[in-house]
Amino acid sequence: MLDAIDKKILAEVADLETIPKGAYNIRKNGELLGREVSANINIETNAKRDGIIIDVKPGTVGESVHIPVILSQSGLHDVVYNTFVIGENSDVTIVAGCGIHCGGPESEGHSGVHEFRIKAGAKIRYVEKHLAIGEGSGKRTLNPTTKVVMEEDAQAEMELTQMGGADEAKRFNRARIASRSVLLMTERVMTDGEQSATSTNEIELLETDSRSNIISRSVLKDDSKQDFYVNLTAHAKCYGHIECDAILMGNGNNQTVPALRALHPDAELTHEASIGKIANDQLTKLMSLGLTYDEAVNRIIQGFLA
Amino acid sequence: MLDAIDKKILAEVADLETIPKGAYNIRKNGELLGREVSANINIETNAKRDGIIIDVKPGTVGESVHIPVILSQSGLHDVVYNTFVIGENSDVTIVAGCGIHCGGPESEGHSGVHEFRIKAGAKIRYVEKHLAIGEGSGKRTLNPTTKVVMEEDAQAEMELTQMGGADEAKRFNRARIASRSVLLMTERVMTDGEQSATSTNEIELLETDSRSNIISRSVLKDDSKQDFYVNLTAHAKCYGHIECDAILMGNGNNQTVPALRALHPDAELTHEASIGKIANDQLTKLMSLGLTYDEAVNRIIQGFLA
Numbered sequence: 001m002l003d004a005i006d007k008k009i010l011a012e013v014a015d016l017e018t019i020p021k022g023a024y025n026i027r028k029n030g031e032l033l034g035r036e037v038s039a040n041i042n043i044e045t046n047a048k049r050d051g052i053i054i055d056v057k058p059g060t061v062g063e064s065v066h067i068p069v070i071l072s073q074s075g076l077h078d079v080v081y082n083t084f085v086i087g088e089n090s091d092v093t094i095v096a097g098c099g100i101h102c103g104g105p106e107s108e109g110h111s112g113v114h115e116f117r118i119k120a121g122a123k124i125r126y127v128e129k130h131l132a133i134g135e136g137s138g139k140r141t142l143n144p145t146t147k148v149v150m151e152e153d154a155q156a157e158m159e160l161t162q163m164g165g166a167d168e169a170k171r172f173n174r175a176r177i178a179s180r181s182v183l184l185m186t187e188r189v190m191t192d193g194e195q196s197a198t199s200t201n202e203i204e205l206l207e208t209d210s211r212s213n214i215i216s217r218s219v220l221k222d223d224s225k226q227d228f229y230v231n232l233t234a235h236a237k238c239y240g241h242i243e244c245d246a247i248l249m250g251n252g253n254n255q256t257v258p259a260l261r262a263l264h265p266d267a268e269l270t271h272e273a274s275i276g277k278i279a280n281d282q283l284t285k286l287m288s289l290g291l292t293y294d295e296a297v298n299r300i301i302q303g304f305l306a
Numbered sequence: 307m308l309d310a311i312d313k314k315i316l317a318e319v320a321d322l323e324t325i326p327k328g329a330y331n332i333r334k335n336g337e338l339l340g341r342e343v344s345a346n347i348n349i350e351t352n353a354k355r356d357g358i359i360i361d362v363k364p365g366t367v368g369e370s371v372h373i374p375v376i377l378s379q380s381g382l383h384d385v386v387y388n389t390f391v392i393g394e395n396s397d398v399t400i401v402a403g404c405g406i407h408c409g410g411p412e413s414e415g416h417s418g419v420h421e422f423r424i425k426a427g428a429k430i431r432y433v434e435k436h437l438a439i440g441e442g443s444g445k446r447t448l449n450p451t452t453k454v455v456m457e458e459d460a461q462a463e464m465e466l467t468q469m470g471g472a473d474e475a476k477r478f479n480r481a482r483i484a485s486r487s488v489l490l491m492t493e494r495v496m497t498d499g500e501q502s503a504t505s506t507n508e509i510e511l512l513e514t515d516s517r518s519n520i521i522s523r524s525v526l527k528d529d530s531k532q533d534f535y536v537n538l539t540a541h542a543k544c545y546g547h548i549e550c551d552a553i554l555m556g557n558g559n560n561q562t563v564p565a566l567r568a569l570h571p572d573a574e575l576t577h578e579a580s581i582g583k584i585a586n587d588q589l590t591k592l593m594s595l596g597l598t599y600d601e602a603v604n605r606i607i608q609g610f611l612a
Binding site (some may be wrong): 246248250251252253254255256257258259260261262263265266267268269270271272273274275276277 | 552554556557558559560561562563564565566567568569571572573574575576577578579580581582583
C-alpha cells in the first residue's frame, strides 16, 4: 500500500517509519489509504465528504492521532476540511503533515483547512509539517489554514513547519481564546530559490487571563520571499506576545508586520522582531570549533528552526 | 506684543521665557509677530506666502533657530508649510512648537508641514512640542507633518512631543535616508479624556550604512485612544530599529502596527513593542520611598516621557 516515496514522505512529515499506533487516517492523492480508530478517538468522513472529523472523547489522556497526507499525482490539487473536536479535560497529541512528491511537469497542491474546537480544560499538542520533494518541474503549492477555538482553561501547543520545497505557500492561522486558556504557536518556514510564503495570523484574546505566544522563525535562502502578518487583539485582561525572527541567507526579501491592538486597559501585549543575516560571531565561534563555513551555517539554521 | 498667555505658551512649547537669542520667527494667529535672522541663518516667507523658508548656510555650527506658533483665536485653523534647508557640515538646533489656547466654543487647529532638506555632513537637533490649553470648549486639533530628506553623512535627532490637550491629532512623519546618515526620532504623545492621536511613519533606509532608530512613547489616560503605525523599509545594507511602548492608565485603547520590510539581503531590522499598565513593582518601590500612589504614578510617567 505504501511505496518507497510514500514511506519517505511519512517519515519526514509525520515521523512515521511504519503505520502508526493508535488512531490514524492516511490520505493519498485525495483517497483514503487507511484509517484506524481507538476506543476514545473516533475518525469519520464528514457529511460533505471533503474531509474528516476527529472526535476525542472527554478525559482521553496520553493518546495520539496521526493524519498524514501524501500527494504524488501530477496535476492534482487536493483540498480537505478536517475538524478536531477535543473533549473536556483530554490531553492528546495530533500529528498532521503533508508531503508532496512532484514527479512531472504539472503543478500539484494541497490546501488543508484544520479547525480545532478545544473544549474546557483540554490540552493538545499539534504538530504539522509540510514538505515538497521530487524531480518534477511542476509548481508545488501548500495552503494550510488553521482555525482554533479554545474554551476556558484549555492549552494548545501548535508547531507548524514548512520544511522546504513549496514554491508557493499561503498560510492562515486564526485563534479565539477564552478565559485562562493558553495558546503557544510556533511557525517555522524555510524557503529557497524563487519560492514565496505568506503567513497571516489573526489571534484574539477574548476573555480574562487568556494568553498567547506566537513565534515565527523564517529562513530565506536564495531569492525567496516571506511575508509574516499578525493581528493580536486583546479584548480583556490578558497577556500576548509575538516574536518574529528571520534570517536572510541570500538575496531574499522579508516583511514582518505585527499589529498589537489593546482594546482593554488590562491588556499586556509585547512584541519583538528581528530580520538579518547570521551573526558573524556565531559563525566564527563554530568554525573555531572545527566546522567548515557551510557546516557552521547549517548548524545555526538547524538550531534556529529547531 | 506678547500677552500673559502667549508667554506661558512660549515657555511650554519652546522653552522660551522671552524673545530668543539668534534667529527666530514667531507666528501668532496666522500672522507674523516677530522675526530675526542671523548672519548664517536666513528666514523668509515663501513664494506662496503660506510658510517660511529657513536657510542655514553651509558650515554654520552651534547656532539655533526658534519658530514657535501661538494660536489663541477661537475658530482659527492655521496651516503652514515650512522648509528647512540645512547646509553642508552645519550643526544647528531648531526649536519649533505650537501652543493652542482655546478660550471659546469654536474649534481651533494647527497643521504644520515641516520639510527638512539636510545636506551632506550636516547635523541637526530638532525639538518640536505641541500643547493645547484653555478653558474654552472648542475642539483643538493638531496635525503635524514632518518630512525629512537626508543626504549622506548627515545626522538628525528629532524629538516630537505632544504634551497634552489636543482633542485630535493626526501626525505624519516621513524620512528618506542616504549613505551613512543617521536618524534618531523620538515621538512622545500624552492623551487624556476622549482624545485621540494617530501617528503614521514612513521611514526609508535608502543607501549603504544608513541607520535609523524610531522610538514611540505613548501615555493614554482616561478613555483616550492612540494608534501608531510605522513602515520601516530597507533598500540597502543598513540598520533600523523601532521601539514602541505604551502605558495604559485608564480605559484607553492602543494599537501599534510596525512593519519591517527588508528588501535587501544585508538589511538588519529589529523591533520591540510593549503595551501595558505601569508595573506594580515600580509603584511599590517608589511608594516604599515615601511617595503617595499619585506621586509615584506621576514620577514613572515623567520618566517614561522624558
